[in-house]
Amino acid sequence: MYTGQTEQPCCLCADDDTVARLDLPPRAVTLMRNADPIAWRDIVGEVSIHFCESDWQLVRDLVLEMGMLPLSRCNVAHASFSLREDFEALLNATRDEPDQTELEGRLLARSLATIDDPDAEPQAAVQARVVVHALDELGVADDVDVDAHAVDHA
Numbered sequence: 001m002y003t004g005q006t007e008q009p010c011c012l013c014a015d016d017d018t019v020a021r022l023d024l025p026p027r028a029v030t031l032m033r034n035a036d037p038i039a040w041r042d043i044v045g046e047v048s049i050h051f052c053e054s055d056w057q058l059v060r061d062l063v064l065e066m067g068m069l070p071l072s073r074c075n076v077a078h079a080s081f082s083l084r085e086d087f088e089a090l091l092n093a094t095r096d097e098p099d100q101t102e103l104e105g106r107l108l109a110r111s112l113a114t115i116d117d118p119d120a121e122p123q124a125a126v127q128a129r130v131v132v133h134a135l136d137e138l139g140v141a142d143d144v145d146v147d148a149h150a151v152d153h154a
C-alpha cells in the first residue's frame, strides 16, 4: 500500500533511522524506482522521500557537487504521499482530476529562489536543485533557463 504513509524509511537503503527529507512535486515519482503502479496525477500535495545519515551525505554530494539527480535510485515504495482516493473517501465527494501545474509552478519558483539564495540551508539547497532538475528532466521547466541557476547537466 502506498497510501497515507507519513513515516517512511530511507528511500535508498530502507534504514528506519532517517535524518533528512526532500519534498517533491508528484510528477517526480515517475523518475523513481518502482514508479510504474503510481498514478502521479492522483497524488495530493507533495511527495516526500527520506534519507538515512550516510545516504544523505552521498545524495548531498551528488546533487551539490556533481549536479546529479539521485531519484532513479530512490524506491518510490518508501516515499510518503497521499492519493486522491483517500481524500475523496474522507470528503465523500468526487473532484476533478487535480491540476498539478500550479503546485509544480509554485515549487519551481520557490526552488529557483532558494538556489539563488547564498544563505540557504544545505537541505533546502539540495531539495531546490532536485526539484528544478527533476522538473527540467520532465519537460516542465522548459521556459526556465535552468543553467542560469547553476544546475549542472553533465
Ligand SMILES: [Zn+2]
Pocket: 010, 011, 012, 013, 014, 015, 051, 052, 053, 054, 055
Ligand atoms: Zn539509507
